[in-house]
Amino acid sequence: MPLPQPPSPPPLPRIGVVIVTMGTRPRELAALLASVERQDVPARRVVLVGNATPLTEVDTDATKLPLTENLGCPGGRNAGLRLLREAGDVDVVVELDDDGLLIADDVFRQVQQRFARDPRLGVVGFRVADENGHTERRWVPRLRADDPLRGGPVTAFLGGGHAFSMAMLRQIGLWPAEFFFGHEESDLAWRALDAGWTILYAPDLVLQHPRTSPARHAVYHRFTARNRVWLARRRLPAALVPAYLGLWSLLMTARLRSPAALKAWWGGFFEGLGTPCGPRGPMSWRTVWRMTRLGRPPIL
Structure with a gap:
């Protein structure tokens, strides 16, 4: 055999x-x-x-x-x-x-x-x-x-x-x-x-x-702010959206030293709030926990 x-x-x-x-x-x-x-x-x-x-x-x-x-x-x-x-x-x-x-x-x-x-x-x-x-x-x-x-x-x-x-x-x-x-x-x-x-x-x-430096691009501050808002609106559970956007607003306001950069960033932020962000598909709370265990919860 x-x-x-x-x-x-x-x-x-x-x-x-x-x-x-x-x-x-x-x-x-x-x-x-x-x-x-x-x-x-x-x-x-x-x-x-x-x-x-x-x-x-x-x-x-x-x-x-x-x-x-x-x-x-x-x-x-x-x-x-x-x-x-x-x-x-x-x-x-x-x-x-x-x-x-x-x-x-x-x-x-x-x-x-x-x-x-x-x-x-x-x-x-x-x-x-x-x-x-x-x-x-x-x-x-x-x-x-x-x-x-x-x-x-x-x-x-x-x-x-x-x-x-x-x-x-x-x-x-x-x-x-x-x-x-x-x-x-x-x-x-x-x-x-x-x-x-x-x-x-x-x-x-x-x-x-x-x-x-990524800031070498003229649209860097505007697009990164707009897209961060879009990202939160598209992918985060509703309860995490205010925490995510609030935290990043505080961080960027503290980090940006240039008035022009800060103006561009806040312009992009409000653009992200006021424009369509594409279809919403929030992650599950299981994924939130998985990301937290991997060392980066999705509010950071």
Whole structure:
């Protein structure tokens, strides 16, 4: 009688890549595309999305997807994700900022292995570090950010370098394109957690990125305030909305030293209260408790 054969291991997930660019960083983009090409596990498909740029000057074998208008970071990423979803040959998608750089050649292999081990893994967040290996406090997806090398389950991820399960995206939907810029990661992360998916911070997976200030964007204070209000209105239980908005109003009023920045922030805050925020889908109290146990209740 033949001995029973051990079950075959599940196939490794197929990797896709989405990069969004406005065509303003040609040298950085070329270096990033080269680092993607060097990975020891090749991507099944790489999509380069041009936000209001034709991409005619970019020399690449990637699939080019030029957009006639700037849809913002989440809208541009959605265009790439839809293309991958329609192609049907990708299980995990890696999204990268166009001024980032993969400094190791085994990032895709490690991403592949992590998703293969855990079918409920929804998001893997990379560690973002500058050219000197330093990770800024705001780049660590925890409240206690003193040790950027401590990985594990978290409640948030950085939009500049991460990997998504396509099965998760089919369940929870894509980026909130109406946010345009700011807090789109929180909206997606909260939906993922509420649907039972895990978000993993993997500090050994590094995206090199120049140290910059998010406030360099002229719309930063307005959009982050507006989108924070939208986020609360869309995703929080009704009882937590006043606490969340009240706490952040106090924090930002104390933090912002510039009268112009404070004026822009409060303008965005009231814009968020007075404009449609999209469909409401508040998280369950079970998810509130899960996030609290992970170290970041959804009022912080």
